[in-house]
Amino acid sequence: MAEWIDLDELLDKDIGDIREMLAHEDSDISFRTFLIENGWLVDEDNEYDDNYDYEDDDYEEEDDAIELPSDQESLAEEIAYDINEGKYALDNIIGLYSEDFIQRVEQLLD
Numbered sequence: 001m002a003e004w005i006d007l008d009e010l011l012d013k014d015i016g017d018i019r020e021m022l023a024h025e026d027s028d029i030s031f032r033t034f035l036i037e038n039g040w041l042v043d044e045d046n047e048y049d050d051n052y053d054y055e056d057d058d059y060e061e062e063d064d065a066i067e068l069p070s071d072q073e074s075l076a077e078e079i080a081y082d083i084n085e086g087k088y089a090l091d092n093i094i095g096l097y098s099e100d101f102i103q104r105v106e107q108l109l110d
Helices: 007-011 017-021 030-035 070-084 099-109
Strands: 002-004 041-043
Touching: 002 070, 017 070, 070 099
Parallel strands: none
Antiparallel strands: 002 041
C-alpha cells in the first residue's frame, strides 16, 4: 500500500514546475515511480515500478546535472535549442553567461 509523504508540498507546486520536472524524466516510467523518486510517495509493497527496468545498461543517473533557477533553466533550454538549430555556436555565448549556465547549456546539447 502506498503512503503519501508530503502531499501538501506536491499540491503547492505550480503546474509549470511539475511540467519542468516531468520533462527531465524518462518517458517509460510510471507516474507512481515519479512520485516515489521525488519523495512524495512511499510504496512499501513495491519500491520500484515493475514496468521500469532499473538494470538497463544505458541507464545513467545525472548526478552531475547543474540546477539553475527556473527562469535561467528556460533560457538555457532556448539557447541549446537555437544552437541545435544552427542559429549560432556555443562559442558565441561564452563570456556572456556564468560558467554554470554555460555548462548547463552544454549538458542540454549532449
